Amino acid sequence: MSELETQSPPSNRKFYLLVAAFLLAAVLMGVFSAGRGKSSVERWKDEMRAKGEKFTIAELLAGRTPAKTNHVEELIRLGKILAIPNPTLLSVPHFRYVSNGVAEAAWMQAKLALPPISVPRGTPAPVMPLEWEDVAGELAGREALFAEVQALLSVPDRDTGWNYDQRTAMPRCYTEKRNLAQWLALANTHALHERQPAPAVERLLAMVNLVAWHDEDFSIIGQLVRAAVGSMAQHSTWATVQAPGMSEAYLAELQARWDRLAVMQAFARALEFERAGIDGLILRARAGDESLSGLFGGFSGGGGTFMNGAMTTAWRAFAAEGDELFYLQAMQDQIDIVRKEVRLRSTAATQPDRAAFAAKVAPLGSGKAWQLPLSRMALPNLAHASKNILRYETRRALTIAALAIERYRRKHGRPPAKLADLVPEFVSAVPVDWMDGNSLRYRVNADGTFTLWSIGEDLKDDGGDGSDAVPAARMGDIWERKDVLWPRPAR
Numbered sequence: 001m002s003e004l005e006t007q008s009p010p011s012n013r014k015f016y017l018l019v020a021a022f023l024l025a026a027v028l029m030g031v032f033s034a035g036r037g038k039s040s041v042e043r044w045k046d047e048m049r050a051k052g053e054k055f056t057i058a059e060l061l062a063g064r065t066p067a068k069t070n071h072v073e074e075l076i077r078l079g080k081i082l083a084i085p086n087p088t089l090l091s092v093p094h095f096r097y098v099s100n101g102v103a104e105a106a107w108m109q110a111k112l113a114l115p116p117i118s119v120p121r122g123t124p125a126p127v128m129p130l131e132w133e134d135v136a137g138e139l140a141g142r143e144a145l146f147a148e149v150q151a152l153l154s155v156p157d158r159d160t161g162w163n164y165d166q167r168t169a170m171p172r173c174y175t176e177k178r179n180l181a182q183w184l185a186l187a188n189t190h191a192l193h194e195r196q197p198a199p200a201v202e203r204l205l206a207m208v209n210l211v212a213w214h215d216e217d218f219s220i221i222g223q224l225v226r227a228a229v230g231s232m233a234q235h236s237t238w239a240t241v242q243a244p245g246m247s248e249a250y251l252a253e254l255q256a257r258w259d260r261l262a263v264m265q266a267f268a269r270a271l272e273f274e275r276a277g278i279d280g281l282i283l284r285a286r287a288g289d290e291s292l293s294g295l296f297g298g299f300s301g302g303g304g305t306f307m308n309g310a311m312t313t314a315w316r317a318f319a320a321e322g323d324e325l326f327y328l329q330a331m332q333d334q335i336d337i338v339r340k341e342v343r344l345r346s347t348a349a350t351q352p353d354r355a356a357f358a359a360k361v362a363p364l365g366s367g368k369a370w371q372l373p374l375s376r377m378a379l380p381n382l383a384h385a386s387k388n389i390l391r392y393e394t395r396r397a398l399t400i401a402a403l404a405i406e407r408y409r410r411k412h413g414r415p416p417a418k419l420a421d422l423v424p425e426f427v428s429a430v431p432v433d434w435m436d437g438n439s440l441r442y443r444v445n446a447d448g449t450f451t452l453w454s455i456g457e458d459l460k461d462d463g464g465d466g467s468d469a470v471p472a473a474r475m476g477d478i479w480e481r482k483d484v485l486w487p488r489p490a491r
Contacts, residue, residue, distance in 0.1 A: 079176020
């Protein structure tokens with residue numbers, strides 16, 4: 001073997017010297033840490049526990065009554081049987097926002113207009129018409145399944161049975177929930193078109209029951225799925241209210257169901273479980289029980305695996321405590337923001353808090369936070385998640401108010417002069433706009449109709465102006481408008 005082959009390159013010698021220095025410092029740090037008492041993380045946790053916070057899954061689950069039923073596998077089975085044979089068919093826009101304050105329901109149309117098909121850029125996208133007979137044919141062979149689905153959903157499971165340990169896979173029933181919701185929405189639309197109010201309401205109530213499922217599944221994704229299914233059910237609720245033959249009993253039942261379907265509180269709880277689960281992983285990583293292979297990126301040359309191990313050792317010695325504390329405090333900030341939104345039912349009240357949080361975590365997106373690798377990876381980006389759930393809660397408030405207004409109109413022959421007139425016979429309190437915590441806005445129009453609205457995400461009241469907030473806003477939903485309206489039906 002040549003002399004050149006037996007010598008290590010200079011760069012490797014420097015590398016090994018650096019690693020040796022890291023390991024020596026890590027040993028010294030371990031000796032120092034062993035005699036210094038409680039760490040900054042432990043002291044902070046003690047302080048927060050005194051205020052009622054819980055940091056382990058065991059603490060969060062203490063005193064919780066186990067679920068009496070768990071039919072998640074049955075739900076998955078039915079969702080798979082109703083797997084989508086024609087994705088385009090189940091993309092029918094059951095609700096479509098047409099223009100300023102006006103929407104249309106698919107059941108009112110002579111033919112269903114399917115979403116545009118994929119075409120080359122710059123080519124007009126044709127809308128594909130679908131005959132109602134085709135829809136009837138798709139539904140005809142599934143009546144027995146729909147009956148089975150409705151029976152299953154009529155008594156909602158509260159929890160999926162997951163133990164919230166981040167090392168254990170959670171039940172994956174989200175795709176199946178979407179499948180069930182899409183089929184129920186299609187069946188509801190078809191029944192409305194056929195002027196069959198009873199089966200239409202049965203399908204809609206099954207969708208609403210699906211939102212009630214797993215209200216105590218305290219995972220972030222679980223609550224986001226509830227909000228997504230709820231948004232679909234809210235569209236179908238609007239379409240159903242416009243149909244003839246909707247009795248007072250139907251409307252009252254729908255309103256009562258929606259009144260019980262808050263999601264934001266469960267979302268706040270999900271953040272607590274997320275924090276506890278991730279902190280458990282961090283603690284195992286700090287103790288050496290979890291592998292951090294690849295955490296700091298790969299290293300080329302002969303020392304890649306060794307370098308990862310050395311950097312992990314250095315992280316445990318010098319950065320792990322600060323990393324864990326940063327993660328816990330950042331999660332506490334997010335939990336406090338959502339709790340505040342639940343308490344005040346207002347996103348306006350938390351705008352300064354969200355801005356402060358964004359500034360706090362901004363360094364995680366740059367190289368300045370090299371000593372916070374786990375925080376950078378583990379902190380969830382909740383801005384979009386919170387936005388979706390706040391939208392759901394706002395639509396829910398609009399839905400409850402609109403149902404109560406319709407029930408008042410039927411009894412008195414006219415809509416109420418003000419929302420306070422609904423209290424206490426039709427609502428226990430005036431529904432709140434989750435955008436600013438004030439009452440939803442409302443007025444009776446000269447033609448006897450009404451305008452009901454939220455001020456929207458710009459937090460500016462435009463007087464019930466439902467026109468586009470920006471050019472070319474998507475047409476399907478009530479959002480991205482100057483104000484967020486409960487729309488009038490297109491005639």
